[in-house]
Amino acid sequence: MPSLNRLLILLLLAAALPVAAQSTAFTKDNFGDNKEGLREALRELKTGDEEYRADPPRYAQALPHFLAAQTFNPNNAALNVKIGDCYLNSATKTAALPYLRKAAKLDVTADARTHYLLARALHLSAKWTEAIGEYQQAKPVGNNTRNGDAQSFTANDLQRRMLECRNGQKLMARPARVFIDNAGPELNSSASDYGPVVSADESTILITSRRAGSTGGKKDPEGNGFFEDIYQATWRGKAWSAAANLGAPVNTDDHNATVGLAPDGQRMLVYAGTNGGDLLEATLGGATWDKPRRLNSRINTNSHETSASYSPDGRLLYFVSDRDGGAGGSDIYKVDLAGKNTPVNLGPVINTAYGEEGVFMQPDGKTMFFSSEGHNSMGGYDIFKSVYENGKWSEPENLGWPINTPDDDVFFVTSASGRHGYYSSDRPGGLGAKDIYRITFLGPEKQPVLNEEDQLLASRLAPVKQAVLAPAVAVATAQVTILKGTVTDDATHQPLDAAIDLIDNTSGQTIANFRSNATSGRYLVSLPSGTNYGIVVRQDSYLFHSENFDLPAGAAFAEVVKDIPLKRLEIGTTIVLRNIFFDTGKATLRPESTAELERLQKLLTETPALKLEMAGHTDDVGDAAMNQDLSQRRAQAVVAYLTQHGVAAARLTAAGYGETKPEAPNTTKANRQLNRRTEFKVTAK
Known part of the structure; x- marks a missing residue:
């Protein structure tokens, strides 16, 4: 009898336990009388599979058919895997996670590939520990065939992915002090918007967009929206103006994407998909952009040149190429635009065995931002910073979470001040697949300051003192x-x-x-x-x-x-020579004056009838008579230089005015600096 009771108890407990989920096949046995629904679901599955099995797979076209079939039968493991895979190959990768989680629950014997795809979805959702666990279950597969296509992930691939997750854990534990704000509907659309480039003073921004209304009106055959066009907006004080399509001749019927912008906003680098991928340059001719011209063969090759950035003086170009001889996938190079030398690889401190992309040189001329799949990336491309000092690049620094994410973070640029950065990202709450975001750098954290004023709280009878953090402000670092x-x-x-x-x-x-x-x-x-x-x-x-x-x-x-x-050039015109320098209290011309004196000599040589009065001026510090004498001797020193370099003495006079003709009141250091000056006046022409 006791044995029978124990058996009954066990049976009751077993009945109370939840039934393990099972994958439901698309068969008539599972759907009873709903034959039409089953037929429609099977049609959607067939169409989706045709796109999914294409070479290369057309994920964007397959996805809506799989989703339609999924509404009829949400509990098929294989279909959930396919939907998750499609999302992992879209602009909204994190949408894959619920489908792949469900697939793993529906199929407890899931293969290594399902574990790998789930690990990728967890990784991209910054669920680091869970992702590592799934990667550990995704045993290396050397030639796993899916839909006729070879899929492989080696032991090295898995180790690298797990290392990225550990990097992410560390970086997420020490987040960067930033605000990340959507740039708003003025720049962003319901389509993908990316590739921002800004002028140094942050007054102009250009972006790449796949929105409707493109110049050629063509749609991407892979389902990624319209062909790329370049748009421009200007800063209005509190927000950007609505981005306007640049139109012809910059935008064409083909893909046209922003790459770089000179600090002054007068030259733009454009990417064209022809010849494997080339770089072009357009110039702002007044109010409109000229037709982009292809850069020379030292830069553009039969390889893939994808992004570039000017040095602040416009003489050097930093660019990305996957040409032979590099360290990995794509490397960063630099080249003198005016010279004839071969581009120089930036070397192993910057370039890794993986891909580098999205190079940007800040207007300070030494701080470089770039994206890399190597270094201590938390997944895909992360944005890094390196500084060139004492003849070498510093160890690249990951900009950290939340600027970087487990997905690709590429094409980051900053204003000259370093207060703001711009890049594109796929984040919750965005307006489209990818949006432009503005990053505000806040600098080191401020210590709490005790507010000495009593703060009366409605729920308290006694006043309390409150520790308040100083307000966050943007910090200029350049x-x-x-x-x-x-x-x-x-x-x-x-x-x-x-x-x-x-x-x-x-x-x-x-x-x-x-x-x-x-x-x-x-x-x-x-x-x-x-x-x-x-x-x-x-x-x-x-x-x-x-x-x-x-x-x-x-x-x-x-x-x-x-x-x-x-x-x-009129008689009586006066010009201040700001780059003529003297030793303090003396009339000795400093070497730094040479370039200005040579310009003055050239002016006199090119205008033979020109006659000038050279005038010296001082501030009011010291004795007036001494100032008068000093100013006269300084004017005479300039005349002496010019006559020694071939200008007839009869064309020049020297006059010292001391402190009698100030440009500004002698009340500040800056004003006194203005008043200590050398100038010339046209006396004949």
Whole structure:
């Protein structure tokens, strides 16, 4: 009797346990009288399988058919695997997870491939520990055949994936202090939007989009939306303007994608899918972009050249290529655009055995951002930072969670200040498959500050003191000065297309050449810290204009707006020579003055009838008579240089005005600096 009771108890317990889920086949035995529903589901399955088994598989076309069949029978393990696989090969990869979880529950004898796909979905959802467990169950498969296609994941592949998960665990435990905000409907659409590039002052942004309304109106045969077009927007103070299609000649019937933008926004790099993938350059000719021109054969090869970035002076190009001789999939190279040398691989500190992509050189000229599948990536491409100092690149630093995710994070750019970064990502709550996001860097965490004022809380009878964190603010990290403004005619105030030369005053060498915009007159020059810069603005029929920026190494970010009115060559016109320097309290010309003196000599040589008065000025510090004498001797020193270099003495006079003609009140250090100046006045022409 006791044995019978025990048996009954066991039977009752067994009945109370949940029945293990089982995969339901698409057969008439499982669906009774719903024959039409079954026939329709089988038709959807057949159509989906035709797309899924294509070479290469057409996941985007297969997915809606599989989803239709799944509404009829949600409990088929193989179908859930296929749906998960399609999502893993889409722009919304994390949508794969519930289907693959269900497939594993429906088929407790799931094969290694199902475990691998589930591991990938868990990995991409940042479920690190679970993902490692599934990778461990996905035994290496050397030639696992699916739908006629060879699928393999080796022991090395699995070890690499598990290492990425461990990297993710570490990085997620120390998140970066950032705000990540969707750039909004002005830039983003219901389609994929990506590849942002910005001007140094963050006034202009260009993006790539697959939205409706493309120039050619063609749709991608793989189901990824319309062909790519380039769009542009401008910053309106609080938000971007609506992104506008650039149209022809930049956009064509084929794919057209943004790659890079010069710091001044006057030159753009474009990717074209022809010849395996080439880089082109377009120039902003006034208000519209010119037709992109293919870069030379040192850069474009029969290999795949995918992304690029200018150095701040526009002379070097950093670009990505999978040409022979690299370290891995794609490597980063640099090349002198004006020279004839072969591109140089950046070497093993930067390039890995895996792929590198999305290179961007910050306007400070030494900080490079790029994406890599190697280093300590948490999965796919992660964004890294490296700094070039003392002749070598620093060890790449992962930008961390939540900027980087387990999915591909590529094509990251920053403003010159380093306060903001832009990239595309597929995140919950977005407007489309991929959206443009703006990252605000907050800098080191601030310590709590005890608020000494009593905070009366409704639920308390006694007042309490509250520890409050200082508000988060964007932090500028770059060591660069942005000089921008408008070049105009001094008399008419009309904008001018002027040449802008950037000179290293120490060496006397011209290190960069720019032009102001032909329509607006706007210009922007990026000045990395650590150099004494002379800036010369010139245009035919006008006298040149000079500015000086002496930026010591480590000088913090600054943005200077300087409008430049160019003066025509008229009697009585006065020009300040900002790049003539003297030893303190002396009339000895410093070597840094040479480039400015040579420009002045050239002006006199090219205009034989021109006569000038060289004038010296001081601030009001010290004795007035001494200042008068010093200013006279300094003016005479300039005249002496010019006559020694072939200018007739009869064409030059020297006048010292001491402290009698200040440009600004002598009340600040900056004003006194303005008043200590050398200038010339046209006396005949």
